[in-house]
Amino acid sequence: AQTVTQSQPEMSVQEAETVTLSCTYDTSESDYYLFWYKQPPSRQMILVIRQEAYKQQNATENRFSVNFQKAAKSFSLKISDSQLGDAAMYFCAYRRSNNDMRFGAGTRLTVKP
């Protein structure tokens, strides 16, 4: 079974600073996809960034980037120039090719003005 571990229940960052959220996963499969989703308080879950396991290049989306270490089964999210609107619960997710998706426990990010 695939498991996703987020070891930081809570993180805090100063506005305009950089923060890194960690995620590790366990799998024996070679074909899978990794995601970071954001769930603001009482709002919908939205995609932050995605990574295909077969791609060595780390994904980036504006202020968001990942550090994907396939051998170490690590998939961390870096948020640069943090903004107040980045405050949310962040979930790391692992998805198999059959659309079976599993989430980590989540990291609650607080952004301090």
Added chain:
Amino acid sequence: DTEVTQTPKHLVMGMTNKKSLKCEQHMGHRAMYWYKQKAKKPPELMFVYSYEKLSINESVPSRFSPECPNSSLLNLHLHALQPEDSALYLCASSQVGRGSYEQYFGPGTRLTVT
């Protein structure tokens, strides 16, 4: 239109009631999902429909009965629920197949079982 809609937003039901949750998308997605999310926890996958056929059932109790009448609609029929079934029920949709297709989530139905 990149929206997944869910109705109702809130539902309170007794343990002997029968109710249904509804989810709709018009993005042409052929995979639809039900998740259960307890407070301060991650979503837990319940069911996956692919091309209107149930492809994944995560050993969910039979008091939850999913239905996919067509490619745009997904229902979750509820019967004889327990108080521990109180949670946020999320619907999602995505494209099918190999690829890093994102799942689009609805706002959820907050269910309270009394």
